[in-house]
Amino acid sequence: MNEPILSIRGLTKTYAARGGGGGTWALDSVDLDINPGEIFALLGPNGAGKTTLIGAVCGLVRPTGGTITAFGHNLAKDWRSARARIGLVPQELATDMFESVWRAVAFSQGLFGKPYDAARLEEILRGLSLWDKKDAQIRELSGGMKRRVLIAKALAHEPELLFLDEPTAGVDVELRKGMWEQIAALKERGVTIILTTHYIEEAEEMADRVGIIQGGRILMVDEKRAMMERLGTTEAVIDLAAPLADIPAALAGFALELSEGGTRLTYRGGNGEGKGRAEVAQLAQALTRAGIAFTSLDIHDSSLEDIFVGLLGKEREAA
Amino acid sequence: MHFSLRSAYAIYRREMGRAFRTAFQSILSPVLTTSLYFVVFGSVIGARMEPVGGVPYGAFIIPGLLMLTLLGETTSNASFGIYMPRFTGTIYELLSAPVGVAETLAGFVGAAATKGLILAAIILATARLFVPYEIAHPLLAAFYIMLVAASFALFGFILGIWADSFEKLGVIPMLILTPLTFLGGTFYSIRDLPQPWDAIALANPIAFLVSGLRYAFYGVSDVPIAVSLGLTFGFLTVCTIIIAVIFRTGWRLRE
Numbered sequence: 001m002n003e004p005i006l007s008i009r010g011l012t013k014t015y016a017a018r019g020g021g022g023g024t025w026a027l028d029s030v031d032l033d034i035n036p037g038e039i040f041a042l043l044g045p046n047g048a049g050k051t052t053l054i055g056a057v058c059g060l061v062r063p064t065g066g067t068i069t070a071f072g073h074n075l076a077k078d079w080r081s082a083r084a085r086i087g088l089v090p091q092e093l094a095t096d097m098f099e100s101v102w103r104a105v106a107f108s109q110g111l112f113g114k115p116y117d118a119a120r121l122e123e124i125l126r127g128l129s130l131w132d133k134k135d136a137q138i139r140e141l142s143g144g145m146k147r148r149v150l151i152a153k154a155l156a157h158e159p160e161l162l163f164l165d166e167p168t169a170g171v172d173v174e175l176r177k178g179m180w181e182q183i184a185a186l187k188e189r190g191v192t193i194i195l196t197t198h199y200i201e202e203a204e205e206m207a208d209r210v211g212i213i214q215g216g217r218i219l220m221v222d223e224k225r226a227m228m229e230r231l232g233t234t235e236a237v238i239d240l241a242a243p244l245a246d247i248p249a250a251l252a253g254f255a256l257e258l259s260e261g262g263t264r265l266t267y268r269g270g271n272g273e274g275k276g277r278a279e280v281a282q283l284a285q286a287l288t289r290a291g292i293a294f295t296s297l298d299i300h301d302s303s304l305e306d307i308f309v310g311l312l313g314k315e316r317e318a319a
Numbered sequence: 320m321h322f323s324l325r326s327a328y329a330i331y332r333r334e335m336g337r338a339f340r341t342a343f344q345s346i347l348s349p350v351l352t353t354s355l356y357f358v359v360f361g362s363v364i365g366a367r368m369e370p371v372g373g374v375p376y377g378a379f380i381i382p383g384l385l386m387l388t389l390l391g392e393t394t395s396n397a398s399f400g401i402y403m404p405r406f407t408g409t410i411y412e413l414l415s416a417p418v419g420v421a422e423t424l425a426g427f428v429g430a431a432a433t434k435g436l437i438l439a440a441i442i443l444a445t446a447r448l449f450v451p452y453e454i455a456h457p458l459l460a461a462f463y464i465m466l467v468a469a470s471f472a473l474f475g476f477i478l479g480i481w482a483d484s485f486e487k488l489g490v491i492p493m494l495i496l497t498p499l500t501f502l503g504g505t506f507y508s509i510r511d512l513p514q515p516w517d518a519i520a521l522a523n524p525i526a527f528l529v530s531g532l533r534y535a536f537y538g539v540s541d542v543p544i545a546v547s548l549g550l551t552f553g554f555l556t557v558c559t560i561i562i563a564v565i566f567r568t569g570w571r572l573r574e
Contacts (some may be wrong), residue, residue, distance in 0.1 A: 088415045111330065
């Protein structure tokens with residue numbers, strides 16, 4: 001196992017309340033390790049602390065406590081070496097609107113201490129389909145293009161660790177898929193990516209690992225596959241041709257519920273890796289063997305979104 | 320101490336680019352305003368005025384008018400330069416870059432000071448069209464103009480970090496610097512004021528700056544040049560210390 005590229009321990013950020021009194025905990029003792037070369041998705045509702053966490057690593061937020069180590073450098077002491085290898089694409093479309101695309105990206109290259117490299121800038125702009133717009137003022141571009149300019153600026157100094165804060169917010173479906181491909185291409189080149197997103201489909205599609213954050217606390221961090229296997233379920237709704245008074249003994253081995261006046265059987269069980277679907281197939285065969293006719297069968301596997309919503313619901317109940 | 324010349328130059332180049340992109344506002348407008356002063360007070364009214372301390376009135380007002388533009392424009396340029404990224408959110412890039420206070424100041428303050436020097440050169444050349452004058456100590460004048468430009472660019476940088484609205488950004492140059500420069504002996508010698516106004520006028524720090532530049536131009540001044548230089552150096556030092564503290568604490572920059 002490689003050493004983490006980013007290691008966060010006990011990271012805390014509190015904001016003092018106006019007029020005294022108890023402050024707000026934006027981050028509450030966050031521990032997190034990011035492995036080199038992975039795509040890590042940080043999921044959480046609005047105000048969960050995602051952007052604050054990114055800000056603390058990138059130097060926009062002053063942590064109240066805890067340590068952040070990136071590439072083996074303690075960020076509080078050796079911030080220059082670490083920051084030179086980190087890129088950030090912010091959530092807001094913050095750019096100098098009157099600057100041309102080329103000059104804006106060249107500025108970022110210089111700001112991070114890199115020598116002017118026109119070939120590298122061209123490669124970045126072509127890769128993000130911005131080459132035709134290189135001389136255009138940023139204000140003339142569409143929202144999706146502005147988002148790509150921000151990505152180009154973040155890539156200008158060739159970061160090894162890239163933060164993407166809501167990279168596809170406000171981007172249409174087609175462009176979103178294009179961005180997923182670009183993010184996947186960055187991973188291919190060895191860039192470690194941490195992304196926050198509201199589109200859980202995005203995390204499901206791209207992430208190797210997922211972290212769920214709420215109220216400034218990390219609720220769970222796991223590999224996406226393992227999380228879905230552990231917490232995922234399958235639900236099957238079977239409408240029967242004739243009502244049943246009770247669940248027959250032949251179906252006793254299945255997790256079933258009878259409803260709608262005995263005309264609907266609902267199965268809930270399995271995991272996120274196919275066990276549930278296999279059991280539903282066995283259930284269908286058992287129904288046939290028992291001579292119970294059914295008119296429809298609807299199967300639904302829980303998504304990462306279902307798991308996410310379920311976890312947050314449990315957390316709220318516990319609070 | 321680590322210093323990245325490339326990072327500083329990137330900021331400097333972008334700030335200079337912004338000035339040339341808005342050349343009318345940042346260069347032509349102040350030059351036009353100052354030229355009008357030269358026409359009205361220098362050529363038209365100045366021709367009927369008695370010389371002050373042996374200097375013809377038209378020439379006498381040049382250092383004061385130059386200081387008026389230099390202070391106002393350098394402060395505004397530097398304050399606007401750092402306030403706009405804060406306002407638009409583009410400051411994230413500066414804060415996340417491997418850039419410290421030295422590169423930031425060299426870039427932002429260097430550019431604001433350079434713009435001030437370009438303005439000063441254009442204003443002096445323009446003044447020649449309306450008023451004849453000779454500079455007694457040209458090297459001292461150039462050094463003093465650079466010192467004042469750098470000091471007020473630092474002051475403007477602090478102002479741009481302090482301000483949380485466009486209104487506050489304009490308050491100090493409009494309501495403090497301009498009146499103090501007018502009352503700081505731009506159009507008259509403080510020595511000619513009746514008592515106790517001559518002593519009261521010396522409570523105005525801008526009077527020392529105008530006097531210092533007038534000495535560099537004509538060898539005459541209301542206060543010794545050493546006092547003017549010392550005060551300006553002191554102001555520059557205080558501003559630098561304040562900015563260093565701001566960067567260390569992250570006040571108004573980092574959450």
